[in-house]
Amino acid sequence: MIGLVVVSHSAKLAEGVRELAQQMTQHSVPIAAAGGIDDPENPIGTDPMQVMAAIESVYSDDGVVVLMDLGSAIMSAEMAMEFLTPEQQQHIHLCEAPLVEGALAAAVQINAGGDIALIMSEARHALAPKQKQLAHAIDTPAEPAVTSSSNTVGGETLTVTIPNKLGLHARPAARLVSLAGQFNATLTLKHGTETVNARSITQVNTLGARHGDELTFIATGADATAALKAVQALVDNNFGDRDDSPNGTTPTAERPTIAGDLPDNVIVGIPASNGIAIGTARHLQAQTPEIETRTVENTDSESKRLSTAVIAGVDDLKHVIANTKRKVGADEAGIFEAHQLILQDPDLTDAAHNTIHHNKHNAEAAWWSAVEAMAARYRNINDAYMQARADDVLDVGRRVLRHLAPEQVASLSFDEPCILLAKDLSPSDTAQLDPENVLGIVTAEGGATGHSAIIARGLGIPAIVGAGTGLQLINSGTEIAVDGQKGFVWQAPSAVQLTQLQSEQSAWQQQQQELRESSRKPAITRDGKNIEIAANIGTPKQVSGLLDAGAEGIGLFRTELLFMDRAQAPTEDEQYDAYTQAAQALNGGPVIIRTLDVGGDKPISYITFDHEENPFLGHRGIRYWLENTDLAKTQLRAVCRASAKHNIKLMFPMVGTLDEVQQARALLAEVQSALKSENIAYDTDMEVGIMIEVPAAVMNATQLAQHVDFFSVGTNDLTQYVMAADRGNPKVKALVSPFQPAVLHALRQITAAAKDAGIWTGMCGEMAGNPLATDLLVGLGFDELSMNAPAIAEVKAKIRTIDSVKARGIAAHALTLDSADAVTAYLKGSNDDER
Numbered sequence: 119m120i121g122l123v124v125v126s127h128s129a130k131l132a133e134g135v136r137e138l139a140q141q142m143t144q145h146s147v148p149i150a151a152a153g154g155i156d157d158p159e160n161p162i163g164t165d166p167m168q169v170m171a172a173i174e175s176v177y178s179d180d181g182v183v184v185l186m187d188l189g190s191a192i193m194s195a196e197m198a199m200e201f202l203t204p205e206q207q208q209h210i211h212l213c214e215a216p217l218v219e220g221a222l223a224a225a226v227q228i229n230a231g232g233d234i235a236l237i238m239s240e241a242r243h244a245l246a247p248k249q250k251q252l253a254h255a256i257d258t259p260a261e262p263a264v265t266s267s268s269n270t271v272g273g274e275t276l277t278v279t280i281p282n283k284l285g286l287h288a289r290p291a292a293r294l295v296s297l298a299g300q301f302n303a304t305l306t307l308k309h310g311t312e313t314v315n316a317r318s319i320t321q322v323n324t325l326g327a328r329h330g331d332e333l334t335f336i337a338t339g340a341d342a343t344a345a346l347k348a349v350q351a352l353v354d355n356n357f358g359d360r361d362d363s364p365n366g367t368t369p370t371a372e373r374p375t376i377a378g379d380l381p382d383n384v385i386v387g388i389p390a391s392n393g394i395a396i397g398t399a400r401h402l403q404a405q406t407p408e409i410e411t412r413t414v415e416n417t418d419s420e421s422k423r424l425s426t427a428v429i430a431g432v433d434d435l436k437h438v439i440a441n442t443k444r445k446v447g448a449d450e451a452g453i454f455e456a457h458q459l460i461l462q463d464p465d466l467t468d469a470a471h472n473t474i475h476h477n478k479h480n481a482e483a484a485w486w487s488a489v490e491a492m493a494a495r496y497r498n499i500n501d502a503y504m505q506a507r508a509d510d511v512l513d514v515g516r517r518v519l520r521h522l523a524p525e526q527v528a529s530l531s532f533d534e535p536c537i538l539l540a541k542d543l544s545p546s547d548t549a550q551l552d553p554e555n556v557l558g559i560v561t562a563e564g565g566a567t568g569h570s571a572i573i574a575r576g577l578g579i580p581a582i583v584g585a586g587t588g589l590q591l592i593n594s595g596t597e598i599a600v601d602g603q604k605g606f607v608w609q610a611p612s613a614v615q616l617t618q619l620q621s622e623q624s625a626w627q628q629q630q631q632e633l634r635e636s637s638r639k640p641a642i643t644r645d646g647k648n649i650e651i652a653a654n655i656g657t658p659k660q661v662s663g664l665l666d667a668g669a670e671g672i673g674l675f676r677t678e679l680l681f682m683d684r685a686q687a688p689t690e691d692e693q694y695d696a697y698t699q700a701a702q703a704l705n706g707g708p709v710i711i712r713t714l715d716v717g718g719d720k721p722i723s724y725i726t727f728d729h730e731e732n733p734f735l736g737h738r739g740i741r742y743w744l745e746n747t748d749l750a751k752t753q754l755r756a757v758c759r760a761s762a763k764h765n766i767k768l769m770f771p772m773v774g775t776l777d778e779v780q781q782a783r784a785l786l787a788e789v790q791s792a793l794k795s796e797n798i799a800y801d802t803d804m805e806v807g808i809m810i811e812v813p814a815a816v817m818n819a820t821q822l823a824q825h826v827d828f829f830s831v832g833t834n835d836l837t838q839y840v841m842a843a844d845r846g847n848p849k850v851k852a853l854v855s856p857f858q859p860a861v862l863h864a865l866r867q868i869t870a871a872a873k874d875a876g877i878w879t880g881m882c883g884e885m886a887g888n889p890l891a892t893d894l895l896v897g898l899g900f901d902e903l904s905m906n907a908p909a910i911a912e913v914k915a916k917i918r919t920i921d922s923v924k925a926r927g928i929a930a931h932a933l934t935l936d937s938a939d940a941v942t943a944y945l946k947g948s949n950d951d952e953r
């Protein structure tokens with residue numbers, strides 16, 4: 119008889135569905151549940167081994183239908199298949215039907231003796247009765263907020279233009295592939311004439327899609343609309359990229375041109391990570407083991423050996439990701455998240471398994487030939503950045519190889535400080551290096567955009583790549599110096615050269631120290647007024663490096679990003695963890711959490727918004743939030759719990775009326791009293807503020823100020839609403855300037871009302887990070903400015919040059935001017951005078 123397997127992240131859910139299906143079929147159908155993982159602390163998840171065991175327990179040659187809930191459940195089911203023999207695999211059918219309804223329909227049909235095609239079809243259409251019954255309750259579906267979308271016979275489509283500067287490079291591609299994995303829908307991606315599977319990292323990467331290119335996504339399956347909405351949200355979020363260069367320190371990717379003769383003992387490479395290191399050379403031997411091809415008889419067991427090594431590789435990567443996040447940074451850890459996707463790419467694993475079965479090759483040889491073929495695909499892309507990704511594929515390949523042939527593992531720990539010389543260094547190897555012992559890195563191959571170069575920069579190790587074969591002539595033990603900014607390697611420098619290098623090294627170290635110190639110094643005007651400088655973030659991942667960038671707190675945590683790019687809303691615990699993580703990273707500095715600010719203009723895949731003619735004037739921000747009390751209370755509980763031990767403040771967006779403030783405060787009081795009765799701690803004095811971004815709030819500022827602890831001005835929205843000009847429409851760009859006189863008058867009204875009520879005023883719109891506006895904002899009386907991290911050092915430096923009496927004069931004069939251009943010209947002039 120055909121068997122049924124129910125796979126869910128929750129053991130209880132899987133078991134519950136099994137029980138229900140068995141009851142409906144009087145226990146006559148073989149049904150197995152594979153839910154949760156074997157970790158009492160964190161039992162939610164899916165485990166390929168468990169799925170495989172469940173399949174085997176109901177397996178017969180009649181076939182097995184497998185139903186899964188979301189995301190990794192699908193990946194686990196696919197991986198479980200790899201453990202089965204090809205013969206067995208032919209009888210397993212992964213079905214994209216909804217879990218509960220699908221399982222019941224499938225079980226009933228199995229019991230009735232239907233064949234596989236009928237069972238699958240019944241399961242897929244299992245939602246139809248419910249949809250028919252509730253047709254009256256189904257709202258007109260919201261138009262997905264897409265650049266262009268349509269329903270075609272082949273599925274729903276979405277066409278977008280790539281917004282981020284670097285295009286669909288490794289990390290945005292990884293984000294897209296992870297997102298695709300969260301939906302049951304089949305998602306393909308068309309770029310020009312090529313169409314690829316959006317779940318294959320290699321296929322997506324090798325598209326070579328760049329900024330401005332058009333992409334068409336085609337989704338088929340039950341949750342196709344939701345998948346496309348999530349893709350749109352990811353695109354709107356710039357594919358998760360920040361287009362600003364982190365600190366301007368990324369070295370040029372070119373080999374430097376040299377003016378004049380260089381001494382004979384200098385090798386020139388490509389600058390990859392700034393800084394000067396002087397130390398003893400140490401060669402690192404090649405990391406790729408020699409692979410022998412053997413013929414095997416038992417191809418099934420060889421295939422299993424490979425699957426086990428791949429799973430071990432995925433496990434390793436989990437540790438590397440956690441360590442890299444701790445030691446280097448979340449952005450750099452993203453490199454290894456992409457490695458995980460490469461490792462789970464069916465293009466790679468299928469190719470290796472096929473070689474085992476068809477050519478009867480041993481696992482090592484089959485694996486390595488698949489890895490090399492995939493690396494070659496990257497090398498053939500006409501884009502230097504993507505070509506460098508071939509190294510990532512090889513790195514991933516070596517990781518698995520180490521599990522297949524452990525004797526080949528090389529150690530990367532050094533007893534003595536040294537400068538490492540290598541043909542090339544994988545990102546994994548680089549991430550393992552200890553900057554205490556590895557003073558510098560020089561590689562013969564590689565480019566400055568290679569991931570090992572990025573990690574070296576994150577670790578602060580001076581590095582040069584692409585220095586050529588001349589490196590082999592340097593003996594281990596020779597004294598060398600590395601200038602990571604110029605790209606020079608000095609072999610056995612003379613006494614004169616050494617003195618010069620040492621003095622450049624200490625000047626460089628001092629400069630770095632000063633930069634670090636000055637960005638961390640407070641922003642105090644010449645006459646002693648302290649302006650608090652904070653950062654805007656969207657996810658806790660962005661907190662790494664904020665303190666070094668000079669942030670004293672977080673002035674705007676845009677929580678909607680926690681809700682995007684996923685299949686369901688984050689739980690209270692997930693939100694609590696995110697808020698706590700951000701607060702911990704700020705070492706006691708204040709963290710202002712803005713409640714979910716969504717609406718028709720900021721779509722979230724699993725929230726259905728009614729179609730609105732004018733989403734910017736519609737059901738967004740606090741308007742939506744107040745009407746979705748379950749979601750609002752979950753968020754408030756998480757914020758309040760985080761406030762027990764951290765300096766947390768709460769802020770409501772898009773407030774227009776006093777009634778909204780009162781309703782929001784009432785909800786907060788309700789949540790706080792529930793927490794109290796549950797004996798859960800929270801900060802009873804947590805400050806509660808509002809964003810001022812709606813003209814009504816400006817006009818009502820005097821009244822609103824009586825009911826809140828602070829104002830934070832969102833100039834992005836305030837400008838668009840004051841000027842009635844869409845902030846995203848280039849045609850009205852000139853109107854959307856915060857230097858418009860009307861906006862300046864609004865700002866003055868806000869700070870005046872706050873001052874009268876004795877509350878403080880901040881600004882978290884983009885204007886806060888514009889150094890041209892700094893005098894004006896100080897003069898208008900802002901107490902806090904919150905901005906994107908890269909802007910902080912310059913704004914702080916600017917504040918230190920300001921005298922607040924003079925700044926008040928600048929603000930007063932700016933308020934007399936009659937156009938945005940006149941204000942801008944005046945501020946530029948007064949800036950030049952200060953210099």
Ligand code: PEP
Pocket residue numbers: 674676715811831832833834835836882883884
């Ligand atoms: C603003 O409107 O200025 C603001 C900071 O909010 P957002 O940009 O998230 O709408």
Ligand code: MG
Pocket residue numbers: 771811832834835
């Ligand atoms: Mg806003």
